Amino acid sequence: MPARIYRQLHEAIIEGRLGPGERLPPTRELAASLAVSRNTVAVAYERLTAEGFLVGKVGAGTFVCANPPADPARPDRPGGEIPVRPLWRLLTDEPSPPPPARYDFQLGVPDAHRFPMAAWRRLIARELRDVGVRASSYVDPAGHAGLRAAIARHIWLSRSVRADTADVVVTQGAQQALDLVGRVLVEPGACVAVEEPGYPPVRALFTSLGATVTGVPVDGEGLVVSAIPRAASLVYVTPSHQFPLGTAMSLDRRTALLAWAHEHGAVLVEDDYDSEFRFSDRPLEPLHSLDRGRRVIYVGSFAKTMLPMLRLGFLVVPPSLRTAVRTAKRLTDRQGDVITQGAMAAFLTEGLFARHLRRSTREYAARHERITAVLCRDFADRLAVVPSSAGLHLAAHLREPVDVDALVRRAAEAGVVVEDLAAYHGDGPGEPGLALGFGAIELDRIEPGLRRLAACWP
Template sequence: MEVHVSLDGRRDLSGQIYRQLRAAILDGRVRAGEPLPPTRELARRLAISRNTVAAAYDRLAAEGFLSGRVGAGTFVLDAGAPSRAAPDASPLRPREVWESISAWPGRLPDVRWDFRAGLPDVRLFPYEPWRRIMSGVLRPSGLGDPERAGDPAGLPELRAAIARHAGVSRSVRAGAADVVVTSGIQQALDLIGRVLLEPGAVVAVEDPGYPPARLLFRSLGMRVAGVPVDAEGLRVDALPDDARAVYVTPSHQFPLGMPMSLPRRRALLDWARTRDVVIVEDDYDTEYRYGGRPIEPLQSLDGDGRVLYVGSFSKIMRPVLRLGFVVAPPALHRALRLARYVSSWHADLPVQAALARFIDEGLLARHLRRSRREYQARHELVAALLAERFGAWLSPVPSAAGLHLSATLPDGADDAAVVRRAAAEGVGLFALSEFAVSGPPVRGLVFGYGAVRAEEIGAGLERLRAVLSGAAGA
């Protein structure tokens, strides 16, 4: 245990050591059972007599703070004191915006059936191949040249692998130079906001839409404007004239689930071009598509280089592997790299190297094929059960992709109350009203099926059916 002791002048040296060690023990900085440095070692570090240190130790032992063990050393006894805390009073105050921001989603009590959206099934992840690759990159030669590894944009081999993967699975037009590796989608949005938008700029977002995105833009000093969606996606005719950026999820609108139609996508690109607006395309789970024609991303339709495409590996791998990316036109490469450098320099290098090999060895594609089959079966099961058993309460929103389905409740229904009652019965859900931005909230429920085994879906939905009918707990 490294204990910090400093001496001020040459008077009462033993007393100074005693008071500093006593304070460290009482504050909890040195915990019960931990050893103190030998008197000889501490005396050498402080350039004083060993007897001076020994006198301080003896005083602490006499007061019950220390215990000496012959041949073992000197150890701290339990002083029964709380850990040290920061001062209660401070003149510092956060910016006002932080008074109105809270983490999303809120903590959910333990539930048996967790239908929250956005949670993949971690049991499907191929742990053994990943462990093998991680062991290889953690060897001394695994990361190669340290100078090369320090690029804020990410390891070159991962950027190249992401460009190939996004091109094959998502039809994104990109080379390795266009990719900046991030710690998830949130950091990608943060980089974009700081590079392109001034404080006070208006950012248009879907309403309902993804809460963390709008919270991030607000924290950067942007003004967030909710724009309604309909069966074809974001309503371009409702976009505010003063918007400087538009954030959209066109392949699988979050949380409702419909894709943006091709005419609507073209209209959005035309609108952005005439007003010199940036479009941020969040393609968070497009790899999981179960039917219908593939959705061409805005990025591949864009002929002007004004679409920034962001993605993540959290849904297709594991949420704890915080790796995402942004694909940007060449004019923004330098600024995005610098923004990445000044914020956190680079993402976890061993994980970057491992993911590059995971993609290049075809393991990611194999995992996607396997997990897609599993999630499609769950998707079809949830859709069938909602249609068969919930017609009196819910109207499913057509969707053929992703890890969740949404369904609306009748006008006047209290979806938040339904969610609370369901949680009390062991069923975890999101209410659609949680995702409202500024317009009248859509009332309904969001059914994520990534974290619920197929064989448990029926029982979980039956419990929810009892909640909706008022029979649960009767």
């Protein structure tokens, strides 16, 4: 037994789990916790002290030495590397989110202060009380049945998307939804078309699955259908509010894209990521609503309307893909968080989501109006704002050449977070500009923040 205690303490010191100067428990206390004699622990302590790993201080206790000797059996050099597929050396992890800033114009962030936390806490508590026997068993990998039904009703009323409960698969955000689509449909070497500029994680995801990803340019009417490679078997689009430019795909372009998909036997993945926030005209019908050949997979998310941390998204899949997508969901994570899903079902069915959405839309509309007005007034000679009437961000192209990377750095140093539009181009630099979100910044901070940004201009 002394030898076993010695080895465990020795390894803890060598591996750094017991750091230099850390106090060890008294021999009597450790002996009691291990159900051994005090003398057994004392023998292990004495051996480690003799070898220079521990030091005893009269009246204070036993401590790890400030500079314990190295273990000759563990040379101070890295071990052998485990090789990964070469692809994963190219796909770097995204940088950590920027620290909180006084004037935060980062993209994709809703206002957490507007989230109805009291109502949500009540619904979560109710789900926990009612979980009962469900807690000891797995549930449908497609998600909470009540939430799937509520989503089907919600997207029918708000977006004219026809879907049965069986068509809906609840996911851990839109990114998992897209991963499931890729797992089911994308063969290694297949051609996948994405928007250029577009959402970088989508490009990286399909690349990681072995696809050849090709960027397709976007103009004032949306994705340029004539530029889609003939070999593309899957096309990813954000037609309601193109990311990051913010334009809406015209009806003519939507019709042309659907015709192209039917002609080439391709699948369209429609990401309707923040369509709920519209500030002027009624949105055009989604591709899914216009599709008569069941070539469209509809992807939605509650990350912008609720909170990203809830990890709630969904897929609407045609009947031909139900079994495959449900199987892929079961194999990847078996099921989602049923407590959160149950609370979200109640949030939708009790009308709380609609109320929250109305209030949030009014606030975001005011921010959208303010940021657009200030940019058009004070930056007219520097930036051309891309027209947008939805979402939580807008884009602006540079009128004159500027080192955008340096500008973004100077702004960050001044407490203003903005984003370089070039970061969303995958096949080249594209047209330079800035992307500015208004979900995370209060209305009264927008104008002071933009004044500070103007002061950073070269």
